[in-house]
Amino acid sequence: MAKRVLMKGNIAIGEGAIKANCKAYFGxxxxxxxxxxxxxxxxxVELDRVFIQSESEIAAIxxxxxxxxxxxxxxxxxxxPGISLKQEGISYMAGCELxxxxxxxxxxxxxxxxxxxxxxxxxxxxxxxxxxxxxxLVLAPDSVQEMYDLVQEAFDLADKYxxxxxxxxxxxxxxxxxxxxxxxxxxxxxxxxxxxxxxxxKTREPxxxxxxxxxxxxxxxxxxxxxEKYKKMKQDIKCETQHVDDAEIVLVAFGISARxxxxxxxxxxxxxxxxxxxxxxxxxxxxxxxxxxxTEHVKKFLVVEMNLGQxxxxxxxxxxxxxDVHFYGRPGGGLSSQEEIVNEISRIx
Amino acid sequence: xxxxxFKTEALKDTVMSYCPGCGHGVIHRLVAETIDExxxxxxxxxxxxVGCAVxxxxxxxxxxxxxxxxRPPAVATGIKRVLPDRVVFTYQGDGDLIAIGTAETxxxxxxxxxxxxxxxxxxxxxxxxxxxxxxxxxxxxTTTTPFGRDEKIxxxxxxxxxxxSSLGGVTYLERVAVTDAKNIxxxxxxIKKAFQVQLDKKGFSLVEVLSxxxxxxxxxxxxxxxxxxxxMIPYFPLGVVKDKS
Amino acid sequence: MQEEVIIAGFGGQGIMFMGxxxxxxxxxxxxxxxxxxxxxxxxxxxxxxCMIIMSDEDIGSPVVARPDGIIALNQPSADKFTRRIKxxxxxxxxxxxxxxxxxxxDIKKVEVQxxxxxxxxxxKRVANMVALGSYIKEVKILKLExxxxxxxxxxxxxxxxxxxxxxxxxKDGYKL
Numbered sequence: 185m186a187k188r189v190l191m192k193g194n195i196a197i198g199e200g201a202i203k204a205n206c207k208a209y210f211g212x213x214x215x216x217x218x219x220x221x222x223x224x225x226x227x228x229v230e231l232d233r234v235f236i237q238s239e240s241e242i243a244a245i246x247x248x249x250x251x252x253x254x255x256x257x258x259x260x261x262x263x264x265p266g267i268s269l270k271q272e273g274i275s276y277m278a279g280c281e282l283x284x285x286x287x288x289x290x291x292x293x294x295x296x297x298x299x300x301x302x303x304x305x306x307x308x309x310x311x312x313x314x315x316x317x318x319x320x321l322v323l324a325p326d327s328v329q330e331m332y333d334l335v336q337e338a339f340d341l342a343d344k345y346x347x348x349x350x351x352x353x354x355x356x357x358x359x360x361x362x363x364x365x366x367x368x369x370x371x372x373x374x375x376x377x378x379x380x381x382x383x384x385x386k387t388r389e390p391x392x393x394x395x396x397x398x399x400x401x402x403x404x405x406x407x408x409x410x411x412e413k414y415k416k417m418k419q420d421i422k423c424e425t426q427h428v429d430d431a432e433i434v435l436v437a438f439g440i441s442a443r444x445x446x447x448x449x450x451x452x453x454x455x456x457x458x459x460x461x462x463x464x465x466x467x468x469x470x471x472x473x474x475x476x477x478x479t480e481h482v483k484k485f486l487v488v489e490m491n492l493g494q495x496x497x498x499x500x501x502x503x504x505x506x507x508d509v510h511f512y513g514r515p516g517g518g519l520s521s522q523e524e525i526v527n528e529i530s531r532i533x
Numbered sequence: 534x535x536x537x538x539f540k541t542e543a544l545k546d547t548v549m550s551y552c553p554g555c556g557h558g559v560i561h562r563l564v565a566e567t568i569d570e571x572x573x574x575x576x577x578x579x580x581x582x583v584g585c586a587v588x589x590x591x592x593x594x595x596x597x598x599x600x601x602x603x604r605p606p607a608v609a610t611g612i613k614r615v616l617p618d619r620v621v622f623t624y625q626g627d628g629d630l631i632a633i634g635t636a637e638t639x640x641x642x643x644x645x646x647x648x649x650x651x652x653x654x655x656x657x658x659x660x661x662x663x664x665x666x667x668x669x670x671x672x673x674x675t676t677t678t679p680f681g682r683d684e685k686i687x688x689x690x691x692x693x694x695x696x697x698s699s700l701g702g703v704t705y706l707e708r709v710a711v712t713d714a715k716n717i718x719x720x721x722x723x724i725k726k727a728f729q730v731q732l733d734k735k736g737f738s739l740v741e742v743l744s745x746x747x748x749x750x751x752x753x754x755x756x757x758x759x760x761x762x763x764x765m766i767p768y769f770p771l772g773v774v775k776d777k778s
Numbered sequence: 779m780q781e782e783v784i785i786a787g788f789g790g791q792g793i794m795f796m797g798x799x800x801x802x803x804x805x806x807x808x809x810x811x812x813x814x815x816x817x818x819x820x821x822x823x824x825x826x827x828c829m830i831i832m833s834d835e836d837i838g839s840p841v842v843a844r845p846d847g848i849i850a851l852n853q854p855s856a857d858k859f860t861r862r863i864k865x866x867x868x869x870x871x872x873x874x875x876x877x878x879x880x881x882x883x884d885i886k887k888v889e890v891q892x893x894x895x896x897x898x899x900x901x902k903r904v905a906n907m908v909a910l911g912s913y914i915k916e917v918k919i920l921k922l923e924x925x926x927x928x929x930x931x932x933x934x935x936x937x938x939x940x941x942x943x944x945x946x947x948x949k950d951g952y953k954l
Contacts, residue, residue: 190798190802190813207615216817234614238607239636239640242604243604243636243637246607246608246637247607247608247610248611249600249601249604249611250598250608250609250611250612251611251612251615253598253608253611254578254611254615256615256616273601273604276599276601280598280599355817356840359815360812360813361798361801361812361814362812363805363811382578382596382597383596383619384577384595385575385595385596386576390594390596391596392591392596392599393599394598396599443837443840444838444841445838446838447837447839448838519839519841522838522839523843
């Protein structure tokens with residue numbers, strides 16, 4: 185077995201980013217993601233890369249914008265209220281087609297909420313989040329190892345699509361420690377050349393980067409082009425399935441909720457209830473095929489989230505009455521226990 | 534015949550969309566001349582603001598990016614920190630720089646980011662149609678101060694150079710005006726100095742350029758120049774405010 | 779095999795470090811392991827806790843509702859967590875600071891004079907290792923030797939001078 189190290193989720197994100205050659209990190213303090221900012225303040229400086237504790241989350245995302253337009257890999261991280269502040273910048277990055285990685289270690293909301301883990305930002309993450317008709321790729325790991333791996337893929341995907349990529353975790357995943365194999369194989373993507381960057385027009389004609397399209401029809405054309413790109417992202421859908429083949433009911437959950445569902449599934453199977461699990465890893469694009477395929481023999485689905493029903497809307501849209509879709513969720517930082525979920529399964533069956 | 538006037542390479546051969554009498558055209562030209570004279574066109578990255586000068590990337594003949602309203606200093610920070618050997622400048626209006634972007638301005642200045650800021654102060658929001666700016670003078674009528682700016686309602690016009698001068702990271706601050714040939718030459722000298730400060734890696738430099746907006750002031754171009762001289766310069770005195778280069 | 783434990787006490791008693799040593803040792807013995815700490819405002823309120831799950835299989839939720847064991851280093855922690863212990867579970871209390879009955883007759887209670895023993899070793903801060911040693915002896919899930927090695931690794935070069943006293947405390951707790 186490869187050498188494993190015990191690592192906190194937030195730190196694994198940082199180390200994964202460093203391995204992916206992230207050249208610049210910009211952040212502002214907010215719980216529960218602070219360990220990452222502190223970690224990067226040391227590591228990035230040691231590696232002679234860029235670290236800035238910015239004056240605000242707004243400034244941080246715009247620093248990412250600036251670093252990204254030179255072709256450098258850049259990231260920022262925050263927790264829910266701070267991510268709201270970054271939305272303007274994320275929209276500009278999407279409009280300007282700039283790559284970048286944004287980590288959201290979700291906490292309870294709305295408003296200041298609390299600092300418990302939560303999943304209330306699913307809509308914000310998967311619907312673009314800021315103004316305008318755009319999407320970001322959204323990755324939702326459920327273990328510290330997967331956080332370490334997926335942040336590396338996130339940088340590749342951002343470059344592949346010239347688009348911001350959001351990593352959506354929560355306070356529990358950010359704060360927990362698990363063993364991580366630092367040499368774990370990570371999928372590598374074929375990346376296009378960065379022939380659009382601004383680094384001075386020494387050997388070429390001057391370029392500009394903009395999201396402003398004032399000429400008649402130009403913005404519509406730009407949006408159609410972005411739309412095609414979002415459709416293409418479907419080739420990189422990721423999803424984990426467990427025991428779906430013989431399941432009488434399938435749980436659908438992401439991130440920390442999926443971890444609880446895995447426990448619930450083990451518990452239920454011990455009691456002889458055939459439970460399966462579908463765990464979307466990309467939340468946008470959403471794993472439609474996997475869910476549709478399951479409806480061929482599964483007629484009951486239970487969506488479990490740490491909110492009052494967000495991803496369940498996507499599941500319902502896909503299933504489109506081909507099966508019953510139930511929901512179990514707790515808001516404001518409440519984490520369901522496996523027993524609660526098993527009780528809910530029993531109630532449904 | 535001897536040629537004494539040349540086109541600047543750093544300016545594209547495009548007709549500008551600015552109103553008659555607007556100061557932006559002159560200031561664009563001064564920036565472009567400076568960049569050519571310093572021989573830095575091929576390593577310069579400019580940042581266009583949200584405001585009338587948003588189209589600057591159509592006029593300047595070097596790399597230019599847009600930035601969200603008020604965020605150019607943060608974008609400039611991101612660029613300059615990963616490409617420290619390039620020349621990075623922002624071109625910002627009064628609303629951009631000291632209303633919505635106050636935090637970004639002050640903190641980039643305070644960190645001593647080695648960038649140059651060209652700050653165009655015309656006491657009004659131009660692009661959106663003549664609203665009050667953070668630098669609008671007391672008594673000045675705008676579409677959102679129809680009775681004239683009343684300090685009891687809207688506070689006081691902000692003197693940006695004086696505000697920034699106490700910050701440790703700030704190296705060079707000068708206020709100039711593009712009102713006549715003499716002042717334009719001074720403005721050019723200040724802009725060139727500001728870029729030189731950056732080339733010498735000496736830290737944050739900003740030139741505040743008092744400029745006219747005849748359209749939103751409801752004046753003709755000549756009257757607008759007189760307005761700067763009679764009303765703006767007494768409140769925003771010209772000259773070097775800080776120089777530790 | 780799956781063992782779930784909550785370690786709790788005052789901030790400053792080294793609760794997180796205890797949990798980290800335990801989790802690290804479990805990893806070294808190739809077990810699946812999760813460690814989940816209380817954090818933020820809760821941490822500053824006086825009591826801190828962490829939840830560790832060690833297993834031979836993949837672990838689902840890292841949050842422990844009904845632990846197999848509790849290590850309580852102070853009274854508020856014992857008061858808060860004792861009722862959550864599973865039937866036939868284990869309660870280890872630092873009896874230097876925790877008094878009174880557990881109110882449970884369906885669990886095993888082990889009283890360790892952790893603070894007193896640590897003071898005897900010359901530093902009451904190693905009370906955490908005394909309690910951890912006692913826990914390992916009871917649950918027999920990991921080798922004492924592995925924990926000693928983990929202590930060395932985690933204390934590192936910077937705190938090398940603290941290795942001996944921590945290992946001594948761990949072993950004293952184990953011997954009880």
